[in-house]
Amino acid sequence: MGEMDRQRRAVSAVDRRMFVKVSAGSMAAVALRSAYTMDALAQETSAEAGYQFFTAHEAETIDALAEQIWPTTETSPGGSDAGVVVYIDRALGGAYQRYQPIYQAGIQWLDDATNEQFGDTFVGLAPEQQFELMDAVFNADATPAASPAATPEPQVDGVPVAATPEDTAEIAPSDGKVQVAGGEGPHIASLKAFLDLVRVHTMEGLFSDPVYGGNRDFAGWRAVGYPGPYIVYGAEEQQSFEPLNQPLQSIADL
Amino acid sequence: MAVLPKKDVVIIGYGAAGGPISVELSKAGYSVVALERGEHRTLADFAPKAFDTLRWVTRREMVPTIEEMPLTFRSDLNEKATPVPYIMANTVGGASVHWSGQSWRYYEEDFRVKSTIEELYSSEQLAYLEEDGANIQDWPITYDDLEPYYEKTEYHVGVGGWPGNIQGEIRPVDPEEGNPFEAPRQRDFPFRPLRDNATDITFREGALNLGLNPFHVPTAITTEAYTNPDGVERAACSYCPFCTSHGCWNGSKSDTRVSLLPTAEATGNFELRSNSHVLRINHENGRAVSVDYIDLITGEQHTQPGEMFYLGAYSFQNVRLLLYSGITGGGQVGKYFINRSGPSVHAIFDDRYLNGYAGPAVQRQGLDDYNGENNVDEKLQMSLDDFFVRGAFIGSPSQRNPLQTYGARPPEVPSWGVAYKEYFTENLNRYIGLQLLQEPLPYETSYIDLDPNYTDKFGVPAARVQRQAKQNEIRMSRYIYQKGVEILEAAGAARVWGSDTPRPSATMTHDLGGLRMGSDPSMSATNRYGQLWEVPNILVGGGALAPTMSGHNPTETIWTLSYWTSAAVLEGKLDLEDSQAFS
Ligand SMILES: Cc1cc2nc3c(=O)[nH]c(=O)nc-3n(C[C@H](O)[C@H](O)[C@H](O)COP(=O)(O)OP(=O)(O)OC[C@H]3O[C@@H](n4cnc5c(N)ncnc54)[C@H](O)[C@@H]3O)c2cc1C
Numbered sequence: 001m002g003e004m005d006r007q008r009r010a011v012s013a014v015d016r017r018m019f020v021k022v023s024a025g026s027m028a029a030v031a032l033r034s035a036y037t038m039d040a041l042a043q044e045t046s047a048e049a050g051y052q053f054f055t056a057h058e059a060e061t062i063d064a065l066a067e068q069i070w071p072t073t074e075t076s077p078g079g080s081d082a083g084v085v086v087y088i089d090r091a092l093g094g095a096y097q098r099y100q101p102i103y104q105a106g107i108q109w110l111d112d113a114t115n116e117q118f119g120d121t122f123v124g125l126a127p128e129q130q131f132e133l134m135d136a137v138f139n140a141d142a143t144p145a146a147s148p149a150a151t152p153e154p155q156v157d158g159v160p161v162a163a164t165p166e167d168t169a170e171i172a173p174s175d176g177k178v179q180v181a182g183g184e185g186p187h188i189a190s191l192k193a194f195l196d197l198v199r200v201h202t203m204e205g206l207f208s209d210p211v212y213g214g215n216r217d218f219a220g221w222r223a224v225g226y227p228g229p230y231i232v233y234g235a236e237e238q239q240s241f242e243p244l245n246q247p248l249q250s251i252a253d254l
Numbered sequence: 255m256a257v258l259p260k261k262d263v264v265i266i267g268y269g270a271a272g273g274p275i276s277v278e279l280s281k282a283g284y285s286v287v288a289l290e291r292g293e294h295r296t297l298a299d300f301a302p303k304a305f306d307t308l309r310w311v312t313r314r315e316m317v318p319t320i321e322e323m324p325l326t327f328r329s330d331l332n333e334k335a336t337p338v339p340y341i342m343a344n345t346v347g348g349a350s351v352h353w354s355g356q357s358w359r360y361y362e363e364d365f366r367v368k369s370t371i372e373e374l375y376s377s378e379q380l381a382y383l384e385e386d387g388a389n390i391q392d393w394p395i396t397y398d399d400l401e402p403y404y405e406k407t408e409y410h411v412g413v414g415g416w417p418g419n420i421q422g423e424i425r426p427v428d429p430e431e432g433n434p435f436e437a438p439r440q441r442d443f444p445f446r447p448l449r450d451n452a453t454d455i456t457f458r459e460g461a462l463n464l465g466l467n468p469f470h471v472p473t474a475i476t477t478e479a480y481t482n483p484d485g486v487e488r489a490a491c492s493y494c495p496f497c498t499s500h501g502c503w504n505g506s507k508s509d510t511r512v513s514l515l516p517t518a519e520a521t522g523n524f525e526l527r528s529n530s531h532v533l534r535i536n537h538e539n540g541r542a543v544s545v546d547y548i549d550l551i552t553g554e555q556h557t558q559p560g561e562m563f564y565l566g567a568y569s570f571q572n573v574r575l576l577l578y579s580g581i582t583g584g585g586q587v588g589k590y591f592i593n594r595s596g597p598s599v600h601a602i603f604d605d606r607y608l609n610g611y612a613g614p615a616v617q618r619q620g621l622d623d624y625n626g627e628n629n630v631d632e633k634l635q636m637s638l639d640d641f642f643v644r645g646a647f648i649g650s651p652s653q654r655n656p657l658q659t660y661g662a663r664p665p666e667v668p669s670w671g672v673a674y675k676e677y678f679t680e681n682l683n684r685y686i687g688l689q690l691l692q693e694p695l696p697y698e699t700s701y702i703d704l705d706p707n708y709t710d711k712f713g714v715p716a717a718r719v720q721r722q723a724k725q726n727e728i729r730m731s732r733y734i735y736q737k738g739v740e741i742l743e744a745a746g747a748a749r750v751w752g753s754d755t756p757r758p759s760a761t762m763t764h765d766l767g768g769l770r771m772g773s774d775p776s777m778s779a780t781n782r783y784g785q786l787w788e789v790p791n792i793l794v795g796g797g798a799l800a801p802t803m804s805g806h807n808p809t810e811t812i813w814t815l816s817y818w819t820s821a822a823v824l825e826g827k828l829d830l831e832d833s834q835a836f837s
């Protein structure tokens with residue numbers, strides 16, 4: 001809120017004049033406002049300065065997880081080549097700042113777990129060992145302990161911060177929060193919730209527009225046969241029962 | 255705190271419901287102000303540069319955060335409710351900006367569910383409803399009351415379709431694409447709906463193979479250049495697939511902002527204040543006098559006095575505002591909340607690509623053979639353990655881009671790793687998921703109240719939702735699941751999967767009841783025009799008015815009820831001093 005809304009207010013006064021005649025010729029309005037969108041995107045994806053949030057070790061860990069979640073196969077690149085870690089890093093430095101503590105803790109839980117089982121950090125393991133560990137965690141029949149005392153909830157004005165849409169919907173469907181295991185070591189349910197969050201963010205890094213830093217060279221979209229944004233679809237394309245084979249494009253190309 | 259000049263009409267929340275009344279009353283010379291907590295987004299905000307599912311769907315840029323719009327949920331009344339995400343847009347035009355645009359008239363019998371089921375079924379068959387605390391009432395109005403206003407919605411807001419029934423003639427136009435079960439309309443739609451795509455053709459084949467009556471659903475999308483009766487010009491839809499949960503770049507998806515706001519503004523009597531969050535309604539001696547609101551940009555608080563107040567802030571917020579303002583309607587405010595939960599059915603095809611990403615979600619065929627009591631003959635044959643009342647629309651949505659679809663996989667496929675990747679890369683464009691729009695029932699134990707544990711950042715308690723799926727919903731889900739599976743198998747699907755169990759939740763985008771209309775003040779919150787029994791100069795808009803739901807989406811009826819209430823004001827059918835003195 002604030003400056004952006006002030007601008008919006010000013011702009012909406014201009015746009016109001018255009019209301020009555022809303023037509024396909026509304027591209028003037030497009031030009032008027034696209035400046036805002038693109039600035040914000042450019043800021044979020046200026047990759048030159050290395051990672052915005054991750055340490056080198058954290059980045060390597062997330063990169064390895066993304067590769068396990070979406071592995072390189074004969075037909076297409078995996079999560080690592082698709083730049084998923086760049087997407088997640090930019091997100092954590094921006095729109096997903098609230099997840100920073102979860103990532104920091106989660107990577108530590110993961111390393112604690114692999115140290116205990118294999119005597120090394122996650123990135124130090126062979127890919128097969130990484131898979132084995134992840135498979136065990138994902139398949140664990142574990143949900144976070146429901147005791148409120150065991151799960152400190154960060155609150156803003158009485159509302160748990162952790163219970164944002166993504167948290168309740170995706171981190172831990174069972175009770176809406178990642179367990180912060182105070183002094184008791186990593187909790188399998190917390191780790192499972194963390195890995196599932198990384199899974200969801202990996203999907204975002206594969207299938208969001210490349211302007212967000214992931215989906216590098218359209219690796220995610222190309223793999224699944226999605227061409228990116230198109231403005232118009234005609235009957236012939238829509239009624240085809242064959243692959244459409246459209247050239248790939250980004251919102252940066254529109 | 256500044257007290258602003260008084261207005262004749264103060265609209266609280268400018269979404270779907272707020273639109274028609276803003277036009278009708280400002281045209282008639284009333285001074286009207288709409289206080290809308292959302293921003294004023296325009297077409298430019300949704301331009302092709304913003305064809306960005308991450309922004310609008312994943313990160314929900316138009317939807318308020320949980321701190322701004324807290325909502326909590328519980329099914330079990332003995333448990334503490336937990337916070338859940340809000341999913342309705344807060345923006346000028348409300349959720350009608352990011353809706354899909356599937357647009358229906360309700361059936362005649364949707365307004366008289368109680369009478370209908372009592373006519374068709376025995377008290378033995380219906381006994382379980384009483385056990386479960388169902389509280390079903392007929393609406394105090396009929397389809398015929400609303401018919402002219404449905405027409406007004408279709409022509410002014412902009413709804414296209416194939417007619418299923420014009421003045422009693424079934425499927426009167428060629429090709430015979432309309433819904434044969436539709437209630438009679440006096441007049442055809444102003445234009446046709448979207449075309450069929452590969453998914454629709456496939457679904458239709460399956461339905462026809464089973465002898466069912468598929469049709470292309472009516473859509474509030476201008477499929478050709480269209481000028482509404484007030485002169486608002488609209489462009490033809492481009493079938494871009496950034497439609498549901500996104501705003502339309504082209505002004506083709508009908509919403510309050512593109513369809514109605516221009517007309518209200520042109521009167522010179524209407525003022526829209528965006529970023530204006532209403533905190534409470536002040537009332538004295540049984541009449542509302544003003545609202546307090548916060549300018550979300552400056553943080554200043556203002557008091558807006560008015561003669562008449564229209565609640566258009568969506569079911570949860572309408573109820574919450576009233577309760578927080580101390581208006582309880584003798585316990586009726588918040589009761590009989592209804593929303594959907596139901597089964598899911600998914601499939602992949604191995605003989606064809608469907609390319610479901612290449613079109614908007616609302617491009618769909620559907621059928622009503624299992625909706626309402628259209629399948630009465632089958633129901634009469636059911637055992638008492640399987641029997642249920644009401645039913646569901648079944649349809650074939652699109653807009654299956656990978657970011658919205660990555661979660662759809664059969665149970666044997668894991669959620670990550672090589673097996674997942676191989677599944678998803680082969681099948682994204684061979685996948686279809688059905689829309690199964692079940693009609694749930696109102697129950698004594700389903701209601702909205704104020705949460706004792708959570709507040710928003712202004713200290714106002716969260717809306718707390720209690721909702722259950724009971725025997726009727728559970729039996730209906732099993733049945734509708736089976737029907738969905740049959741249709742996709744008949745269409746040639748290679749693998750069909752899903753769930754036949756309803757999972758109740760706080761919000762399903764169709765959240766009705768809570769302020770139901772009725773004839774008896776001890777059993778309803780408003781009279782037949784949406785006027786609160788308790789405070790006669792507060793008029794209610796939106797789905798909260800509905801005593802029962804429907805197996806169809808609600809918004810065309812929400813717009814229509816706003817026209818209906820406006821007409822009652824203009825024709826002097828209601829008395830702002832006395833809710834019982836209506837005609
Ligand atoms: C993704 C999606 C798809 C949908 N698809 C369909 C469909 O295909 N067909 C259909 O019929 N329906 C559909 N719906 C439902 C439809 O959007 C709603 O039925 C409709 O918008 C409800 O109208 P309303 O006026 O009651 O509320 P809204 O349109 O939600 O408007 C309420 C407005 O009030 C404002 N407000 C809330 N609280 C305050 C406050 N305290 N102060 C000031 N302003 C406030 C909000 O910001 C909002 O703008 C869909 C909804 C969603 C989210």
Ligand code: SF4
Pocket residue numbers: 475490491492493494495496497498501502503504505506507614
């Ligand atoms: S499909 Fe049509 S109505 Fe929907 S957003 Fe695109 S142009 Fe607008």
